Amino acid sequence: MNKENPSQRTDRELGMDRNIPRRDFLNGAAMTIGAALLPGTLSPEGKKIDEPQNQPGYNPPISSGLRGSHPGSFEIAHSLRDGTFWKDAAAPPQLTEKYDLIIVGGGISGLAAAHFYRERASKSAKILILENHDDFGGHAKRNEFQLGGKLQLLNGGTMLIDSPTAYSAEATGLMQKLGIDPVALNKKCSDPGLYRSLGLGTGAFFDQETFGADRLVAGLAAGEEENSGDIATSSKIEDFLTRAPLSGTVRRDILRIEQSQIDYLPGLTSAEKKDRLSRMSYKDFLSNVAKVDPSVISFYQTRTNGEWGVGIDAEPALDCWAIGLPGFQGLQLEPGAAPHMSYSAAGYANGGSTRFHFPDGNASIARLLVRLLIPPAVPGNSVEDIVTAPVHYEKLDADTSPVRIRLNSTVVRVRNVERANAAHEVEVTYASGKQVFSLRAGACVLACWAMTIPYLCPDLPEKQKEALHYLVKVPLVYTSVGLRNWTSFQKLGVSNIHAPGAYWNSVNLNWPVNIGDYRSPRSPEEPILLHMSRTPCKPGLPAREQHKAGRMELLVTPFELFERKIRDQLSRTLAAGGFDAARDIEAITVNRWPHGYGYEYNPLFDPEWPAGQAPHIVGRKRFGRIAVANSDSGATAYTDVAIDQAYRAVDELLSLNS
Numbered sequence: 001m002n003k004e005n006p007s008q009r010t011d012r013e014l015g016m017d018r019n020i021p022r023r024d025f026l027n028g029a030a031m032t033i034g035a036a037l038l039p040g041t042l043s044p045e046g047k048k049i050d051e052p053q054n055q056p057g058y059n060p061p062i063s064s065g066l067r068g069s070h071p072g073s074f075e076i077a078h079s080l081r082d083g084t085f086w087k088d089a090a091a092p093p094q095l096t097e098k099y100d101l102i103i104v105g106g107g108i109s110g111l112a113a114a115h116f117y118r119e120r121a122s123k124s125a126k127i128l129i130l131e132n133h134d135d136f137g138g139h140a141k142r143n144e145f146q147l148g149g150k151l152q153l154l155n156g157g158t159m160l161i162d163s164p165t166a167y168s169a170e171a172t173g174l175m176q177k178l179g180i181d182p183v184a185l186n187k188k189c190s191d192p193g194l195y196r197s198l199g200l201g202t203g204a205f206f207d208q209e210t211f212g213a214d215r216l217v218a219g220l221a222a223g224e225e226e227n228s229g230d231i232a233t234s235s236k237i238e239d240f241l242t243r244a245p246l247s248g249t250v251r252r253d254i255l256r257i258e259q260s261q262i263d264y265l266p267g268l269t270s271a272e273k274k275d276r277l278s279r280m281s282y283k284d285f286l287s288n289v290a291k292v293d294p295s296v297i298s299f300y301q302t303r304t305n306g307e308w309g310v311g312i313d314a315e316p317a318l319d320c321w322a323i324g325l326p327g328f329q330g331l332q333l334e335p336g337a338a339p340h341m342s343y344s345a346a347g348y349a350n351g352g353s354t355r356f357h358f359p360d361g362n363a364s365i366a367r368l369l370v371r372l373l374i375p376p377a378v379p380g381n382s383v384e385d386i387v388t389a390p391v392h393y394e395k396l397d398a399d400t401s402p403v404r405i406r407l408n409s410t411v412v413r414v415r416n417v418e419r420a421n422a423a424h425e426v427e428v429t430y431a432s433g434k435q436v437f438s439l440r441a442g443a444c445v446l447a448c449w450a451m452t453i454p455y456l457c458p459d460l461p462e463k464q465k466e467a468l469h470y471l472v473k474v475p476l477v478y479t480s481v482g483l484r485n486w487t488s489f490q491k492l493g494v495s496n497i498h499a500p501g502a503y504w505n506s507v508n509l510n511w512p513v514n515i516g517d518y519r520s521p522r523s524p525e526e527p528i529l530l531h532m533s534r535t536p537c538k539p540g541l542p543a544r545e546q547h548k549a550g551r552m553e554l555l556v557t558p559f560e561l562f563e564r565k566i567r568d569q570l571s572r573t574l575a576a577g578g579f580d581a582a583r584d585i586e587a588i589t590v591n592r593w594p595h596g597y598g599y600e601y602n603p604l605f606d607p608e609w610p611a612g613q614a615p616h617i618v619g620r621k622r623f624g625r626i627a628v629a630n631s632d633s634g635a636t637a638y639t640d641v642a643i644d645q646a647y648r649a650v651d652e653l654l655s656l657n658s
């Protein structure tokens with residue numbers, strides 16, 4: 001190892017040659033992209049044959065390597081976007097299956113739409129959910145590992161029940177139906193004091209490239225950390241800063257904005273201040289209003305990345321106040337967003353929703369929904385046993401079940417079909433592997449991503465397609481890393497690490513949660529999962545341009561590069577605690593979400609649309625017997641909104657019959 005420059009470890013020292021599970025065993029088995037698309041093969045009864053999900057051992061959550069939007073899930077959609085799909089695809093055969101409702105997208109919104117339709121139309125309604133990934137849940141995915149012979153879980157995407165506003169009556173009703181009482185579960189199952197009881201807290205990793213030296217500094221008391229119970233106090237901040245590789249001026253300015261009660265906008269009312277703060281970035285607030293040294297910005301630059309996918313250059317200062325960033329203590333702001341802001345994290349200033357993290361995040365909600373819709377597929381009967389329940393994937397698409405979920409199936413066309421002297425229908429065409437099929441149903445809910453809809457429904461009015469294109473999703477990467485033990489964390493006194501300038505913005509030991517038969521590790525000698533997160537934004541560009549550039553970056557980043565960056569950063573951060581990447585890393589799953597969070601309007605870049613003209617309202621308009629759900633159609637990125645939008649879409653379809 002080059003001790004002068006620890007970032008220059010060789011691949012061998014990093015363990016790039018180690019034989020850990022890296023490959024997604026389902027790639028290729030499920031998808032045969034690149035070959036010409038053929039009309040689907042049907043059985044003599046006109047049914048689709050051969051589905052990957054029916055193969056023995058099919059269990060996507062245990063796949064490692066590149067997950068999230070995994071290879072095989074997006075190529076067909078991209079070829080549709082690029083106008084090459086129909087050149088290759090032959091005329092699809094019509095399957096004989098008939099449905100009351102077809103749902104495009106098996107995320108929480110699509111699953112919730114199936115539930116609401118059954119509840120409100122008929123329990124025996126025939127429903128098919130088509131999903132392009134190899135698993136259901138959408139962003140609410142689960143990473144499953146066996147470490148040291150024990151099951152360990154992490155969320156691959158949607159992390160927890162948590163929203164800036166309280167869940168609506170519909171979303172709360174669905175939670176109750178699923179047996180989820182977040183307050184009771186949190187009290188019974190979460191163990192937020194575990195790491196603190198072992199002397200661990202939040203730290204910051206200052207990287208050489210940004211701060212001139214690689215240094216992990218424990219004791220960063222940046223607000224209340226989710227799973228450390230760490231609380232900021234003045235003396236802690238001062239102590240932390242004296243150990244950080246920062247100049248005296250930078251330390252003094254950080255201390256000032258963290259501690260002082262200065263009113264940086266004197267003479268204005270709370271409402272006037274909030275209006276101003278909603279129209280300037282936090283970076284501008286720090287630079288131009290609080291007038292900090294320019295190097296202070298690097299320390300805070302990525303504090304907003306996890307919440308919005310962009311740094312403080314592109315986030316309104318008001319939102320940063322709402323999530324507890326410093327500098328606002330003396331402004332005496334009253335709770336709540338500025339009136340012109342739409343659904344905003346500023347809602348957190350009013351308390352937000354109840355919160356609970358299942359060990360696999362909101363994948364447990366998706367699994368509970370599937371149990372409700374197709375009971376034999378997910379055996380068990382309680383909210384606690386869902387965490388360790390097996391999923392019988394071969395039962396998801398059974399002929400005998402009124403609700404069916406067909407995975408690895410990318411919908412490529414949805415159109416209204418008018419039939420003389422008969423009820424109108426929709427025709428849905430999808431590609432699975434290299435085969436293409438069509439189906440008919442009474443109606444369709446598009447619970448997929450807004451920006452894909454114009455390609456599925458080219459007949460939509462131009463204005464609606466334009467609105468749907470506007471809703472650019474936010475790219476993110478959530479990575480789960482299996483470690484042999486976490487003694488290095490214990491030696492260094494950290495459980496959560498902010499890394500303001502590094503490739504991975506945050507590194508966290510898994511949330512301690514004990515639920516049903518599932519037990520989180522308690523001893524540093526035990527194996528554990530790490531959650532590492534990256535937001536591939538491009539500071540300086542407008543937010544939506546940052547999202548597009550980040551998505552391109554993800555598309556061309558191979559697993560090998562993610563792996564090297566994981567090993568390199570963990571080595572540089574933890575080596576002083578005895579961490580050895582080659583020895584200690586046992587598994588890696590990179591959940592790549594190029595189309596991540598739903599777009600939330602940002603007053604720094606988006607206009608104030610006249611009532612009813614915002615893109616998500618225009619984009620979600622029902623089109624004949626086709627309705628639009630997904631959290632995108634609520635212009636935000638939360639599970640409660642995904643559910644609310646499902647309810648609205650179903651409501652719009654049911655109103656056709658009344």
Ligand SMILES: Cc1cc2nc3c(=O)[nH]c(=O)nc-3n(C[C@H](O)[C@H](O)[C@H](O)COP(=O)(O)OP(=O)(O)OC[C@H]3O[C@@H](n4cnc5c(N)ncnc54)[C@H](O)[C@@H]3O)c2cc1C
Binds near residue numbers: 106412632
């Ligand atoms: C990394 C990450 C972390 C998050 N954390 C949280 C959190 O902690 N709390 C929270 O409330 N929210 C969180 N969210 C937001 C999350 O998006 C929502 O909570 C919710 O899961 C969205 O559900 P959905 O069904 O609307 O969309 P999705 O989950 O995106 O589901 C839509 C599905 O439609 C599929 N689809 C798209 N096109 C097609 C097609 N042509 N054919 C077939 N299927 C198609 C997609 O592949 C996808 O599976 C997070 C999101 C991400 C990406």
